[in-house]
Amino acid sequence: MLKSPVEKYSLIEISTSTDSNHQQTPMNTDDMKQRSAESYSSERSLNNRVRFLEPSSANNTAPQNSKLTKFVPSSESFEAASIESINDIYQDGPNSVSRGLQTDISNASVIDWVLGQKTSSTGDSAYRNEPPQDPGTEKDRVRVIVRVRPLNSRETEKSDRSILYCERENSITVEGAKHSRRFTFDSAFDVTSTQEEVFHYSGVKRLVDMAIDGYISTCFAYGQTGSGKTHTMIGPGGANIFRMDENFRIKNFGLVPRAINYLFQQLREKSHETNAPYYIRVSYCEIYNEQIHDLISPSHSDHLQIRGSIEDGFYVENLFQTYIETMDELLTILEEGELNRAMASHNLNDTSSRSHAMLSIQIEQDIQGTDDQKEQMTRQGKLVFVDLAGSEKVKASLSKGKQLTETNNINKSLLVLGTCISALSDSVKRAGHIPYRDSKLTRLLADSLGGHGITLMIACISPASSCENESLSTLRYANRAKNIENVPIVKTDSKENVINRLKHEVRKLKDENHELRQKLGYHLNVLPKLKNRNSDSGSQTSMRSSASSEIYDTQGQLSGTTTKKIRTDHEILTRENEKLVRKLDQVIREHQTQPGGKPVLVVEEDHSRQETDPSPTRRMNKSYTQESKGELSDSVNRPSYASKYRTVRERYPDDTSPQRRTATIVRRVPDSAIVEVRR
Numbered sequence: 119m120l121k122s123p124v125e126k127y128s129l130i131e132i133s134t135s136t137d138s139n140h141q142q143t144p145m146n147t148d149d150m151k152q153r154s155a156e157s158y159s160s161e162r163s164l165n166n167r168v169r170f171l172e173p174s175s176a177n178n179t180a181p182q183n184s185k186l187t188k189f190v191p192s193s194e195s196f197e198a199a200s201i202e203s204i205n206d207i208y209q210d211g212p213n214s215v216s217r218g219l220q221t222d223i224s225n226a227s228v229i230d231w232v233l234g235q236k237t238s239s240t241g242d243s244a245y246r247n248e249p250p251q252d253p254g255t256e257k258d259r260v261r262v263i264v265r266v267r268p269l270n271s272r273e274t275e276k277s278d279r280s281i282l283y284c285e286r287e288n289s290i291t292v293e294g295a296k297h298s299r300r301f302t303f304d305s306a307f308d309v310t311s312t313q314e315e316v317f318h319y320s321g322v323k324r325l326v327d328m329a330i331d332g333y334i335s336t337c338f339a340y341g342q343t344g345s346g347k348t349h350t351m352i353g354p355g356g357a358n359i360f361r362m363d364e365n366f367r368i369k370n371f372g373l374v375p376r377a378i379n380y381l382f383q384q385l386r387e388k389s390h391e392t393n394a395p396y397y398i399r400v401s402y403c404e405i406y407n408e409q410i411h412d413l414i415s416p417s418h419s420d421h422l423q424i425r426g427s428i429e430d431g432f433y434v435e436n437l438f439q440t441y442i443e444t445m446d447e448l449l450t451i452l453e454e455g456e457l458n459r460a461m462a463s464h465n466l467n468d469t470s471s472r473s474h475a476m477l478s479i480q481i482e483q484d485i486q487g488t489d490d491q492k493e494q495m496t497r498q499g500k501l502v503f504v505d506l507a508g509s510e511k512v513k514a515s516l517s518k519g520k521q522l523t524e525t526n527n528i529n530k531s532l533l534v535l536g537t538c539i540s541a542l543s544d545s546v547k548r549a550g551h552i553p554y555r556d557s558k559l560t561r562l563l564a565d566s567l568g569g570h571g572i573t574l575m576i577a578c579i580s581p582a583s584s585c586e587n588e589s590l591s592t593l594r595y596a597n598r599a600k601n602i603e604n605v606p607i608v609k610t611d612s613k614e615n616v617i618n619r620l621k622h623e624v625r626k627l628k629d630e631n632h633e634l635r636q637k638l639g640y641h642l643n644v645l646p647k648l649k650n651r652n653s654d655s656g657s658q659t660s661m662r663s664s665a666s667s668e669i670y671d672t673q674g675q676l677s678g679t680t681t682k683k684i685r686t687d688h689e690i691l692t693r694e695n696e697k698l699v700r701k702l703d704q705v706i707r708e709h710q711t712q713p714g715g716k717p718v719l720v721v722e723e724d725h726s727r728q729e730t731d732p733s734p735t736r737r738m739n740k741s742y743t744q745e746s747k748g749e750l751s752d753s754v755n756r757p758s759y760a761s762k763y764r765t766v767r768e769r770y771p772d773d774t775s776p777q778r779r780t781a782t783i784v785r786r787v788p789d790s791a792i793v794e795v796r797r
């Protein structure tokens with residue numbers, strides 16, 4: 119197995135699928151339906167996977183004389199009757215970068231991971247039940263899977279019993295004190311399901327394939343606090359998993375890193391076939407207390423607003439976006455975004471996410487227009503992963519102070535999401551007003567719910583009897599979400615428009631960087647030096663010239679070099695921008711340590727030591743602890759994706775990298791006036 123010298127991550131190699139789920143050509147609507155139908159046809163085999171507990175299984179505390187027989191095995195019959203308010207769960211009230219370069223998919227060493235575990239012999243089934251039900255239409259309904267986590271130690275200590283079991287691979291039964299119900303979904307994963315199984319049978323691969331083909335694919339995890347959303351999306355302990363040893367990571371990485379692995383694998387194959395490079399552009403943000411924060415470059419978080427346009431729908435204006443080139447870079451962004459996420463500990467979860475996090479991976483490819491449409495086009499598919507914050511009963515979580523404010527904001531935005539899901543799932547209400555605008559979360563999810571995207575919802579639930587109401591509520595919403603229909607479209611724009619937009623962004627970045635340099639009193643450029651950069655784009659001179667360079671070649675075609683170059687410029691400037699903003703941030707904080715200001719301690723933390731035990735306390739990056747004087751102090755981890763990645767690359771250009779990883783931690787120290795800067 120070859121490995122890149124800078125590679126830090128390993129995942130399971132997903133065997134190159136030969137099945138027709140992974141067609142290589144751009145899809146039209148018929149293709150899309152066919153793909154979906156084919157993915158349905160290769161089902162998970164019950165025989166191969168004895169992981170669904172029988173009602174009388176030893177692990178299951180459901181009554182022996184199960185009431186299964188009284189359930190009608192129809193997917194629609196269980197929840198059709200009443201649409202209940204989400205309030206019932208809130209009983210406390212609503213209280214390439216492609217270096218600007220093409221993605222380095224030719225670098226097989228970065229992508230060829232260990233084939234740690236065998237993929238299932240049953241194929242890449244996305245969903246087990248019926249093929250898309252819309253022959254002759256262009257609709258694609260939201261797919262929904264459900265995952266039950268095991269009982270945790272808190273629950274077993276108080277003798278909670280399990281009230282959920284998966285009877286078949288797509289159905290789940292609640293046998294609680296107050297309710298007995300069965301639900302069917304596209305797939306159901308019980309407590310014994312592995313991360314790998316969830317990845318293979320959830321339908322995430324289909325989302326990746328379709329994003330490559332130009333669709334907007336969204337996967338979002340929904341469920342009460344502590345139900346396993348982050349575990350399923352990222353892995354146990356969220357960001358902690360990136361500090362674990364390789365074996366642990368291979369086994370426990372969640373859907374997102376696995377999907378990233380799969381994405382790069384697919385891009386490598388497809389780029390060979392189409393001979394056209396792919397460019398990957400990434401952004402990562404969180405919605406925390408109804409404010410949007412940038413997770414790649416947290417210093418950029420001032421005044422991030424949602425805007426809407428006819429072409430782009432709702433989007434976050436001025437969100438830091440960067441082209442990336444390798445899978446490692448993307449995983450670094452994922453890790454650091456997770457580290458920057460707002461976290462807290464409460465009675466129900468030691469590592470509770472206090473924000474909705476949204477990772478967006480845009481996949482661009484320049485394509486030739488059709489015969490009658492000679493214009494060169496750029497296809498812009500997008501893969502979006504959303505790890506929602508969990509709904510929370512304050513009575514149970516015992517949140518107070520700042521955490522209570524967070525809880526109220528989380529619950530309110532989930533309430534709006536629930537209202538939108540309810541309205542969209544109702545054939546009459548669907549035609550009326552959908553209150554997307556009532557929260558930032560629903561605005562950003564508008565395309566995924568009833569819009570032009572392709573969507574997978576992962577409902578996470580606890581099996582504990584004490585969570586009966588919450589689990590049932592999650593299942594009801596998941597059941598309704600199945601009825602939401604999207605009308606997916608491939609997103610393309612003329613290559614000229616894309617270049618012009620990039621040029622505009624490059625100009626804006628240049629101006630902003632100039633201003634930042636002036637504020638910092640810098641007279642010289644602080645452009646980051648990147649290894650392996652295009653020979654002509656590492657200097658200020660070439661950057662200047664590129665922005666005004668001719669974008670057409672001698673045949674009047676848009677020049678490939680220019681599109682690559684403009685993306686290179688964009689990447690250099692975003693990195694410089696990130697560096698300058700961080701520097702300014704640091705200077706401001708140091709300035710605040712003057713009399714009357716808050717003292718700051720800046721240290722560089724060495725993360726080189728790999729752990730084998732995911733300690734939840736290591737993940738408390740932004741935690742709120744009551745200080746002796748009654749003040750709240752922030753302990754904020756603000757690593758820099760760009761500087762860290764660069765450091766690793768530049769210091770260890772050969773096979774010598776000890777995989778040392780560092781992150782800058784800025785801590786407010788209320789009781790001391792010490793300012794210590796260690797580098």
Ligand SMILES: Nc1ncnc2c1ncn2[C@@H]1O[C@H](COP(=O)(O)OP(=O)(O)OP(=O)(O)O)[C@@H](O)[C@H]1O
Pocket residue numbers: 266267268270309341342343344345346347348349350353354355467469470471472506507508509578
């Ligand atoms: N399928 C699972 N198998 C084993 N452990 C799990 C599973 N799902 C969740 N857990 C564990 O349960 C705990 C809570 O999970 P997690 O933090 O993912 O919940 P969450 O839904 O993201 O919560 P919150 O909304 O508060 O952020 C973690 O320690 C996690 O590792």
